[in-house]
Amino acid sequence: MLSLHPKTLFPSSPFHLTHRALNPNPNPRFPHRKAVVKTNHCKAEYTTERGLQFETGESFFRHESATGRDLGVLAAALYKREKGQLRVLDAMCGCGVRSLRYLVEAEADFVVANDANDNYRRVILQNLRLVESGEGDERRWVVTHSDANRILTEHYLHNDFLDFIDVDSFGSDSMYLRSAICALRWDGLLYITSTDGFSSGGHRPECSLAAYGAYIRQMPYPNEIGLRMLIGGAVREASVLGYHVTPLFSYYAYHGPIFRVLLQVNRGKLSDKRHYGFVSYCHGCGNSQAYTWEELGQMNCPCSYQKGPRSLVVSGPLWTGPLHSANYLKEMLDLAETWGWTGKGTGTELHKLLSRMVEESDPKLPPGYINMDEMASRAKINSPSLETMMGTLRKEGYAASRTQIASNAFKTDCPMSECIRIAKDLKCC
Numbered sequence: 001m002l003s004l005h006p007k008t009l010f011p012s013s014p015f016h017l018t019h020r021a022l023n024p025n026p027n028p029r030f031p032h033r034k035a036v037v038k039t040n041h042c043k044a045e046y047t048t049e050r051g052l053q054f055e056t057g058e059s060f061f062r063h064e065s066a067t068g069r070d071l072g073v074l075a076a077a078l079y080k081r082e083k084g085q086l087r088v089l090d091a092m093c094g095c096g097v098r099s100l101r102y103l104v105e106a107e108a109d110f111v112v113a114n115d116a117n118d119n120y121r122r123v124i125l126q127n128l129r130l131v132e133s134g135e136g137d138e139r140r141w142v143v144t145h146s147d148a149n150r151i152l153t154e155h156y157l158h159n160d161f162l163d164f165i166d167v168d169s170f171g172s173d174s175m176y177l178r179s180a181i182c183a184l185r186w187d188g189l190l191y192i193t194s195t196d197g198f199s200s201g202g203h204r205p206e207c208s209l210a211a212y213g214a215y216i217r218q219m220p221y222p223n224e225i226g227l228r229m230l231i232g233g234a235v236r237e238a239s240v241l242g243y244h245v246t247p248l249f250s251y252y253a254y255h256g257p258i259f260r261v262l263l264q265v266n267r268g269k270l271s272d273k274r275h276y277g278f279v280s281y282c283h284g285c286g287n288s289q290a291y292t293w294e295e296l297g298q299m300n301c302p303c304s305y306q307k308g309p310r311s312l313v314v315s316g317p318l319w320t321g322p323l324h325s326a327n328y329l330k331e332m333l334d335l336a337e338t339w340g341w342t343g344k345g346t347g348t349e350l351h352k353l354l355s356r357m358v359e360e361s362d363p364k365l366p367p368g369y370i371n372m373d374e375m376a377s378r379a380k381i382n383s384p385s386l387e388t389m390m391g392t393l394r395k396e397g398y399a400a401s402r403t404q405i406a407s408n409a410f411k412t413d414c415p416m417s418e419c420i421r422i423a424k425d426l427k428c429c
């Protein structure tokens, strides 16, 4: 395994950065394409994402992760616009496609493209060649092959803090959280991942406890729990260091499954400790509820008098606050529109996703969602349409939105028993 000498990585003066606007508006018409290109030496397989061509070689690469990459690039570009600088560490870069996109699309001043597997070196270098690497203070990028924790810690030890850290791991990112938070500037952005669907599904609570400090039980919205578990793990790690995190967006993708969260990291304690607590689900009546630490020992569901106290399962501690910042998502959406990433035939999915996330950001909406099928089965009716159900909930003064995670489900602050009553009324039962 090749690891760069720190001097190569950390020249004595800070990196100053040339700014090259290389393709600010890459061809939006062809988000992803594959082509086989014959060179003089060999046959290489090229892929295109948002108009940028790159090689994947033998590296781990998924087309389906393009949306996660789009979201990261939009966030990085917004950071650059706001702060006027952007230094990125792509800690698990695979073939380097993210690094390339951070350089070209987000106009990063400097990117460290790191992957522990040095067999990917040729392909990463090949892909980043599109951007002149520069030298000394003008350096735009370097390729390294360290363990992620090692390179993050090296940056911290050299006071060489980053603006944006992307950790795109398999399994759980939890072991990288502390070193990533240490290596980040205050107010910097941390883009983390979990692909641990077993833990979020409540199938191995001991593992989620070890990784994220959260004991996760089976609940009917495991993929939202996966996001909350990941944010909660970061809340805990940040608080050890005297920091707090704010989720700017939380994204779930079914392939993998993949849980991705963008966090802003700042000094000081969590401003609202109500946002790090517990979620209960009652198997008896289907109701979900969030609890604070002060309410531990008082968890109860009104139905438990009839169905018995064992009907309640509790997961936590995890993040119980909003999954996203609506204002931030609107800025992302505006930028995506400006770049032509959301128009018809080019990225309607991205538009739909960001719009749905904005809807979900309503702070009145508690953790969890209600599946229409579960509600209909408890009500013993055919379910009304999702739109009708949400419209009626809103008319009755409740908050309601769709969820990016499940198509036939809604989020609401209305208890399940009331939802059942409303659904029955709608069906004239």
Ligand SMILES: C[S@@+](CC[C@H](N)C(=O)[O-])C[C@H]1O[C@@H](n2cnc3c(N)ncnc32)[C@H](O)[C@@H]1O
Binding pocket: 059, 060, 061, 062, 065, 069, 091, 092, 093, 094, 095, 096, 097, 098, 114, 115, 116, 117, 146, 147, 148, 149, 168, 169, 170
């Ligand atoms: C999910 S893939 C990355 C995909 C890439 N970010 C993309 O968007 O196409 C995870 C990568 O992490 C690398 N990796 C695994 N463990 C690592 C570690 N401890 N430190 C650094 N890289 C690691 C693997 O070699 C693999 O390329």
Ligand SMILES: [Zn+2]
Binding pocket: 282, 283, 284, 285, 286, 287, 301, 302, 303, 304, 311
């Ligand atoms: Zn109950």
